[in-house]
Amino acid sequence: MTMRLLSSLSTLAATLALTACASAPTELRGTGDLGVVIERAAGRVQIVEHSHDSSLGNVDGLGDLSHAHVVFSRDGRYAYVFGRDGGLTKVDLLTRRIAKRIIQAGNSIGGSVSQDGRLIVAQNYQPGGIKAFDADTLELLSEVPAEYAPGKFSRVVGLADVPGQRFAYALFDAGEIWVSDFSDPRKPVTTRYPAGKQPYDGLVTPDGRYFLAGLFGEDGISLLDLWHPEAGSRKILSGYGRGEEKLPVFKMPHLRGWSLAAGQAWLPAVGHHEVLVADARSWQETARIPVKGQPVFVMARPDGRQVWVNFAFPDNEWVQVIDTVEKRVIHTFSPGKAVLHLEFTPRGEEVWLSSRDSNRVTVVDTASFAVRKELPADAPSGIFFTSRAQRIGF
Amino acid sequence: MDRSLLIHVAVLLGLTALAVSAAPAAEPAPTPERQQTLVHMVRQDCGSCHGMRLAGGLGPALLPERLAELPDEALVATILNGRPGTAMPGWNRFMDEAEASWIVARLKEGFPSLQ
Numbered sequence: 014m015t016m017r018l019l020s021s022l023s024t025l026a027a028t029l030a031l032t033a034c035a036s037a038p039t040e041l042r043g044t045g046d047l048g049v050v051i052e053r054a055a056g057r058v059q060i061v062e063h064s065h066d067s068s069l070g071n072v073d074g075l076g077d078l079s080h081a082h083v084v085f086s087r088d089g090r091y092a093y094v095f096g097r098d099g100g101l102t103k104v105d106l107l108t109r110r111i112a113k114r115i116i117q118a119g120n121s122i123g124g125s126v127s128q129d130g131r132l133i134v135a136q137n138y139q140p141g142g143i144k145a146f147d148a149d150t151l152e153l154l155s156e157v158p159a160e161y162a163p164g165k166f167s168r169v170v171g172l173a174d175v176p177g178q179r180f181a182y183a184l185f186d187a188g189e190i191w192v193s194d195f196s197d198p199r200k201p202v203t204t205r206y207p208a209g210k211q212p213y214d215g216l217v218t219p220d221g222r223y224f225l226a227g228l229f230g231e232d233g234i235s236l237l238d239l240w241h242p243e244a245g246s247r248k249i250l251s252g253y254g255r256g257e258e259k260l261p262v263f264k265m266p267h268l269r270g271w272s273l274a275a276g277q278a279w280l281p282a283v284g285h286h287e288v289l290v291a292d293a294r295s296w297q298e299t300a301r302i303p304v305k306g307q308p309v310f311v312m313a314r315p316d317g318r319q320v321w322v323n324f325a326f327p328d329n330e331w332v333q334v335i336d337t338v339e340k341r342v343i344h345t346f347s348p349g350k351a352v353l354h355l356e357f358t359p360r361g362e363e364v365w366l367s368s369r370d371s372n373r374v375t376v377v378d379t380a381s382f383a384v385r386k387e388l389p390a391d392a393p394s395g396i397f398f399t400s401r402a403q404r405i406g407f
Numbered sequence: 408m409d410r411s412l413l414i415h416v417a418v419l420l421g422l423t424a425l426a427v428s429a430a431p432a433a434e435p436a437p438t439p440e441r442q443q444t445l446v447h448m449v450r451q452d453c454g455s456c457h458g459m460r461l462a463g464g465l466g467p468a469l470l471p472e473r474l475a476e477l478p479d480e481a482l483v484a485t486i487l488n489g490r491p492g493t494a495m496p497g498w499n500r501f502m503d504e505a506e507a508s509w510i511v512a513r514l515k516e517g518f519p520s521l522q
Contacts, residue, residue: 054450054459054521079459097458120463138464168465185465211494213465229494261489261496264455265465326452327501351451369451392451 044089047106048356048398050367050374051094052391053078058094059390060109063358063365063398066376066386070109076100076116081395082123085402086148087130092397093148095124095135103151106399113151117144125174126402132198134172134180141166143182145198154198161187161205171215171226171268173406175239181224183212183235190215190226190237190246206246208235213283216268217406218293225249227268229283232259236296249296250280250289259284264325266309270406271357274313275337279320281308288322290340300340305331310354313337314379315361323352323366332366334382344382348375353393359400367393437506445502445510446519456494461518465494474515482511 050059050068056076060069075081077098084093091112092104099118102111120139126148127134133146142158159167167184175181178195190206210230217224217239226235233251238244266281273279273293280289282301288311290300306328313320320335329351334344349368357364363385366375369392376386401407437445450459456466467473474482486507489497498507513519 077458077460077462079454080464097464098460098462120458122464213494262494263452263496263498265494326455370447 042107044106044399045359046399047089048365048396049083049092049094049104049106050365050388050390050393051078051081051083051395051397053081053369053394054392056096057391058083058092058104059388059393060104060106061365061374061388061396063363063376066363066388068388068390072104072109072111074111075102075104075114078394080122083395083397083401084124084126084133084407085397085399086126087402089399089402092399093124093126093133095121097121099137099139101133101135101146101151115146115151117146117153122170123172125172125180127174127178127180127195128176128405129178132178132195134174134195136169136172136182138168141168141184141186143169143172143180143193145195145201147198155195155201157191157193157201157203159184159187159191161189170213173215173217173224173270175217175224176221176405179239181215181217181237181239183208183215183226185211185213185229188212188230190224190235192224192237192239192242204242206237206242208246209233209248213265214268216270216272218273219270219405221405225268225272225278225280227266227280227283229262229265232283234280250291250298253282253289253298253301254285257285260286260307262307262325263327264307264309264329266307266311266325269312270404271312274317274320277337279311279313279335279337281311281322283307288320288335302335302340302342304333304335304342305345312355312357314357314364315359319343319379321355321364323355326351329353330368334379346382348377348384349373354395356396356398358398365396367396369394435505437509441506442509442519443522445506446513447521448501449510449514449518450521461514469514469518471515471517474511479508479511479515482514483507486510 046064048061057073076096079097082095094102099121103113105112118137121137124135144156145154167186172182190208193201193203209228212226213229215226224237232254233248237246278291288302306324322333330347336343348366349371351370355366374388458464461469487499489495
C-alpha cells in the first residue's frame, strides 16, 4: 500500500518535473555554462549552454547588432548587449527576457564592466566618448566626451576595464590612450597618453597591468604599463611591415586579453598575412608566423598551448590553429562561410565558431579538431560565454 | 560665314557634349544573381566598418542624404581604389566599374535590404 502510494507519488513528481522542463525556464539552474550568440541581422540573441552544447532560446528586439558586444554581470545572470545603434540591453539569461533597454548613443561599438561590477561603461563613435551606467538600473551616471581638441571628438575603441575602477581605451581620431578612473562614478578623472596613428583596438593583459593599443596608421603597437603610468606609453613592434607592401585591409582586426599565451603576446599584423609574436616581458619581437590571410581574431586557448586565428574578407572561410611551442600552424580548416568569431569554453576543451554566411555555429573539439556539434543560427557573429564575467579586460 | 551661326553651332556642340557626359554609363546592369551578391557584400562586408544599416561606424554613413551632394564618379573611384590615409581599401579585386556604379546608384536612392 505504502509502496504503491510512493510509486504513484513519484510518477506524479516526474510528470510535474517534465511539465516544468517543457515550460522552461522555471527550472532551477546555474549560469556558469551559459552564453549568448549574436544573430546580427535579426537583432536577436540566442541563449546557449556549453555543458551539452545546445540552444536554450532566443531574445528578440535588440536593434542593430552589427558589431555587437556583450559583457556579463558578475553573478553571470545578466548579459549587457551593446548594439551598433547605441542600444544597451540588459538581458536576463535565466528568464530569457529583456530586463532593461536604453538607447545611449547614436553609434556604439561595445562596452565593459567595472572591477566591482557596479558600472557598465559604453564606448561610442557618435557622440565620441564613453558613458558610465548603473549596472542595476542603467541610469546614466557620468560621461567622458572624447574631446581631444576644442570641438573635436574622437571615436573610441578598445575599451577595457582595469583594476581600481578604471577603464583604458584608445581614441582612433586623436591617436591617444586615455585612462579614466571611476572611483567616484559621477566624477571620473581622466589621464591622457600619446598612442600613435589611428589606434584601431586595445587590450589589457589578463593581470590588468599592460594596456596595448594596436595601430592602423603605422606599423606598431602602443604599450602603457598601468603599474608605472608615470613612465608614459611606448611603441613596441615598430615597423613590423618594413620593406613589405601593406595589403588593403578589408576588415579591422580585434584585440583582447586572450592574446597572451605561453609567455608571449600573439597579435594580428595589420595589412600582412602574419601573426606577430612578442615576448610578454621584454616586448621584443620573437617570431612572425605566416598565415592564410589577414588575421582578425588571434585567440589563445585558455591553457595557452594553442592560438586560433580567423581572417578578414576574402579569406574569411578559413581558421588556422598555431601551436604556441612550435610557433607554427598545425591545423587549417573551414567550419563554414564568413567565420566572424570564436569563443572557447572556460577551460578550452572546445571552441565555438560562428559562420555568418553558413548560418551556423560549429562546436569543435580543440584536441582532435573533430566537429562536436552544429547549431543553426541566423547570420551569427559574436559568441560570448558568461565565464568572461570573471576575467579582467572582458 | 556668319558669326552668329558659328556661335550657335558651338553652343549646340557644347550641349551635346554635356548631354553625353551626363548620360548614365552604357554598361549593362549586373545580373539579378550578381546584384544579390553585391547587396550582400555591401551590407555585410562594407557593413563591418560602415554598419549593416550603413549608418556609419569607423567608416562614414552611406545613407542617401549624406551621399546626395557627392558626384557619382568620385564615389565609384573611392569604392574601386580606396582612400589613402583612411581605413578605406580599394575593392577593385571584387567588382568592376559598372558594378561599383550600380552600387553608387542604389546607395543614393536607399540601399536594398538583404534577401
